[in-house]
Amino acid sequence: MNEDNKITDKKVIETEVTMGTVHSAAIEPYRVRLFVEDEIVRDAEITVGINHRGIERIMEGLPVEKANSLTEKICGICSNSHIWNSCLVAEKAIGIEVPERAQYIRVIMEELERLHSHMLYLAHGNEVLGHETFAMRLFYIRETVMELLRMIGGNRVQYGVSIIGGIRPRCELDEMRIQKIREGLDLIEEKITDFADRFVSDPMVMSRITGVGTLSQKQAIKLGATGPTLRSTGVAIDLRSEMESYDPFDFDIITQDDGDVKSNLLVRVLEIPEAIKIIRQALDNLPEGKITNRSWEMQDAPINKSYIEVPRGTLYHSYALEDGRVRNCVIRTPSIANIGAMQYAAVGHHITDAQLAIVQCDPCFTCTDRAIQIIKI
Known part of the structure; x- marks a missing residue:
């Protein structure tokens, strides 16, 4: 034996274990x-690309409003985030001033989507852990959020709230809708608080997720991790603090220090009350006035960019405008960086913990499957 107490005269056989393209703990294909x-x-x-649909290429040459609607199809979980950010690109390019009331309603929709995304993540995380009771309880709590989203946008997925210059008239918040949202938030807060208490006090769950899939702060920054995955390592970066739409609202940036599965789960658990806090502030101070500014004319514009904070991290959209049509569209979702970081996080752990380490970043493989590479032959 050598000085590190490792056997040196034993031949080590490397074995490859393949999971996918369909895994029982994930709803999207990957390998x-x-x-x-x-x-x-x-x-x-980790290999993605199985669910590639070429959305960026399809958007090329489409009228900008039609192209914006198409961005909702990128992801069924954060569809509002995509269309909002795509509208922000056009508004920046043309110089459109969005009514203040519309900005508040956009924030309400985004935070409701954050609630449902985080609860979906926590539910699937508990499925990977094998804790079906916790998973079903979270899906039950999430139903209240889904019904609020349906009430506002008319659909449980792809609500079509944002348009260039504001929001659709059918998504206006009257007193009845505002009261329903308040009642729903009270119910969600009560039930999620009860769940959080049970979750963190369960010794079997805590022992299963503590120290698994660890990513240090230095590694997370180096690998370009973003969103809750980065904040789970102690880095207090949340792009909402830099977004004009969030200037009127007070909220805390949630961080944890260990960078493991437990920290990733706890960041999202603790971000749920913060999202509720933002929505309540928006409802309490909802400005009067218009919800849409249509007093603008289409014009050509060079490539403009927009970054926003979505449930998984930083979302990037950019495109140019030519004769009212989209050119050179590029969309970068947070999962592309976080998935790469999870390849590193899985190393060094037992094979039974590998899937847990990978899904701790809340990966969206469908979001990631967009870009194409054209090779000249």
């Missing part, structure tokens, strides 16, 4: 290759 020695992961490779 994971784990290279293991004695059931310990020594390297990992």
Whole structure:
């Protein structure tokens, strides 16, 4: 034996374990290759592209409002985030001033979407843990959020709230809708508080997620992690603090320090009350006035960019305008960076913990499957 007490005269056989393209704990197709020695992961490779639909290429040349609607199809979980950010690009390019009331309603929709996204993540996380009771309880709580989204946008997915210059008239918040949102928030807050108490006091759950999939702060920054995945390592970066739409609202940036599965889960659990706080502030101070500014004329514009904070991290949209049509569209979702970080987080852990380490970043493989590469032959 050598000085590190490792056997040197034993031949180590590397074994590859493949998971996917369909995994029971994920609702989207992807492929994971784990290279293991004695059931310990020594390297990992995550492959996406199976659900590629070429949305950026399809958007090329479409009228801008039609292209914006198409961005909702990128992701069924954060569809509001995509269309909002895509509208922000056009508004910046043309110089459109969005009515203050519309900005407040956009924030309300985004925070409701954050609630449902985080609860979906927590529910699927508990499925991976094998805790069906916690998973079903979270899906039950999430139903209240989904009904609020349906009430405002007319649909549980792809609500079509944002348009260039504001929001659709059918998404206006009257007193009845405002009261329903308040009642729903009270119910959600009560039930999620009860769940959080039970979750963190469950010794089996805590022992299963503590120290698994650890990513240090230095590694997270180096690998470009974003959103809750980055904040779980102690980095207090939340782009909402820099967004003009969030200037009127007070909220805390939630961080944890360990960078493991437990920290990732707790960041999202603790962000739920903050999202509720923002929505309540928006309802209490909802300005009067118009919800749409249509007094603008289409014009050509060079490439403009927009960054916003979505449930998984920083979302980037950019495109140019030519004769009212979209050119050179580029969309970068947070999952592309976080998935790469999770390849690193899985290394060094037992093979049974690998899937848990990968899904801790709340990956959206469909969001990531957009770009195409044209190769000249």
